[in-house]
Amino acid sequence: RLNKDVFYDFEASDNDRDDEAMGIDDLSAIENQVCKLSDVRMRGQFVRRQTSDRGFPRITSSSSMDAQGDLSAIENQVHKLIDDLRSDFIEGQRSATSEIRLLAKHNMESRIVLANCGAINLLVGLLHSPDAKIQENAVTALLNLSISDNNRIAIVNADAVDPLIHVLETGNPEAKENSAATLSSLLVIKENKVRVGRSGAVKPLVDLLVSGTPQGKKDAAIALFYLSILHENKGRIVQADAVKQLVKLMDPALGMTDKAVAVLANLAMIPEGRTAIWETRGIRALVEVVELGSPRGKENAAAALLQLCTNSNRYCSLVLKEGAVPPLATLSQSGTPRAREKAQALISYFRSLRHGNSLS
Known part of the structure; x- marks a missing residue:
């Protein structure tokens, strides 16, 4: 997976209050940070995005293929994966979600094609999968897709917030991390701070501060920061007993x-x-x-x-x-x-x- 040791610059992008906290590393660079924050989470530590594809499955069979050929190859691959997502076979869904999480990490063109072909709604539906690996792959694929502003909107419009909270509450440790990270990415958009704050996300995020992996705690803190920019969410965060946990986490x-x-x-x-x-x-x-x-x-x-x-x-x-x-x-x-x-x-x-x- 990509390296989430990268610190975030938390900045109050809404500028609704001059005294809002400034971040832990830079919201103006959020897209790059989410890239660093996103996949390939199968190996534990993130690495910085590279211009090379080395180490990841190539979509094209020849580096000399032109852009149109690249796009055609991506579309063919995506259509097959979408069919597998719709299947009733666990192994097919598991394989398809695994490939999509990598494909969504791979490049912007892949993210656009996946969204246009309907992958987002299908992935959101799989957040309720009883199969832990499918759930993990689906939430991580959504995290990678959320690097695109348009996809952030599409993910929220697909009613993903409640399913993401479900993953926060029921997923394996990596799925919980990536659910919190996906919410963080969605919260870059001001309107989503209202929607997510009212959805019941605060309590499971605070629970992740308490019992999550070290990375999960960081992801939860990031999401809570973005939520805390909005005045109406501040009280919810305090009421969820977040302050006690945050003070504990100030241990250097x-x-x-x-x-x-x-x-x-x-x-x-x-x-x-x-x-x-x-x-x-x-x-x-x-x-x-x-x-x-x-x-x-x-x-x-x-x-x-x-x-x-x-x-x-x-x-x-x-x-x-x-x-x-x-x-x-x-x-x-x-x-x-x-x-x-x-x-x-x-x-x-x-x-x-x-x-x-x-x-x-």
């Missing part, structure tokens, strides 16, 4: 600090999110990220602390007791532009409270 040894902090920075924008961060001792963890985290982690941690402090003197006192001022002072001089802005705003807020004798 787990390699998920940036992802967890990005989600927490968005959740800190609502009162129940701030309360949950305080109750789970997340304030100390956020201060530690300001001091020792990555540039993006420091930026989002400072944004979260600013939300906490400016909405509660109690939280502000706790932030100060955790020794936040020295790392914030450093960040105000040497962080990213947004990190400097948040750190300077926090320091100014501390000063204003002291001068007003509102803070001991």
Whole structure:
């Protein structure tokens, strides 16, 4: 499979709030990232996309075949695979979904042909397959197809959200990972944040944060980040007890600090999110990220602390007791532009409270 060790740059593409968390590596490059995130998941680790086809089944029999010939060969192959998807034979469906997941990973032309030939609706139907391998292949094929913007729309229009949640709840570990990753890809489109948020996806995504594989936890955090951009989803995520799990995942040894902090920075924008961060001792963890985290982690941690402090003197006192001022002072001089802005705003807020004798 492709290498999902690639970090995502979580960016609030909707720009509905200036203080929305900035990501763990770059939503503007989401299409490339989803490519890196997608298949071939049969071997465990992703590799970067290569211009060479080496190592994957070739669609054409000759490298000299022109583009029209390539397209014709793809169409012939896809029609046969579609017939196999429609069959009642488990082995045929298993083989066809396996080939489609590779073909969808292979190139954009294949994704277009597969979508035009009706593969998406058939694959969505197979997400309920009792055969674990068919289910895994089908969800991974949809993940690869979702690299295309048009296919993202087609997947949602095929009523894929509920079946994807079914995979999140019932699939094998790899199927669950790829279901979360597919939802992440669909959530790039603003309208899908509403639909997926209202569909019941939040709880199984939080469950994946708890019990998933290391990769599954990362995929769940990515999906929850995109959902948390939309205000109405923030409360759902907090109510699903996500904050406690996100604070646990800020342990540097787990390699998920940036992802967890990005989600927490968005959740800190609502009162129940701030309360949950305080109750789970997340304030100390956020201060530690300001001091020792990555540039993006420091930026989002400072944004979260600013939300906490400016909405509660109690939280502000706790932030100060955790020794936040020295790392914030450093960040105000040497962080990213947004990190400097948040750190300077926090320091100014501390000063204003002291001068007003509102803070001991």
